[in-house]
Amino acid sequence: MLNSLAAQIIFYFIAAITVGFAALVAFSRNIVYSAFALVGALMGVAGIYILLAADFVAMVQVLLYVGGIVVLTIFAVMLTQGIGDVAVSNRAAGPVAGFSVIALAGAVMLYATLRTPWHLAAKINVSATTYGVGNAFLGAYVLPFEIASLVLLASLIGAVVISRQDPVAPPPADASAEKTRS
């Protein structure tokens, strides 16, 4: 299926879109541009999933990532105003240090990726995956599935508790403000 010329053109097109938006996420000076570029990168990844015949995962990606997480991120960017990367000259790790780290790690991983003889299936069968994924979730993976629902409930309650403004004992705003200004 992936051997045809059309598949190659589609793959390189989607890969270029994905890498381009991801580079915008990583290198943009403005955090708002990064947040919106994340939408493009994640949509491109969903296209890669469809190319890999994972239709259900692609839909989950669009619904949860693009519809949920990115919207949440953009909300957080808008709520914490005036936090665009102003002090570009004073980064956590300089661009040189970051580039050298990822160049080293990338060279090692690229070597390992291309040299390893991966186990490949002789025959690749492509069909709709929703039936099989649902069966696996309620069969072999039913315990992780239930634990996942518990994790989601805990994170929901935790987010409410953490982000709630405490009406009884307000935090000492003066001390923290002084600390920030100094």
Place this chain on the structure above:
Amino acid sequence: MSGGITLDHFLVLGLILFLLGAYCVLTRRNAIGILMGIELILNAANINYLAFAYFGGARYDGQIFAIFVIMLAAAEAVIGLAVILAIYQNLRTIDVDATETLSG
């Protein structure tokens, strides 16, 4: 297989996404930017899962792991952004270098 899209293509694409996410995590001072880099890294891992699932024959296992990764990313984003908003309410900044109150 000559000329087609092979497993290596997808692995290299995942590698590039991972490196961009790692660069984002390493160099950003904005906490939300760091979270975005983490999301890029998780997507790179998901591409690897699905590529191995597609080319290795055992299809549903890799897809289910990818769905679990997406679910954990949602939980991580919710908690992380709640923490960031709480820090912003108290300190009026989300610069990770400025949040050193706990270190005394």
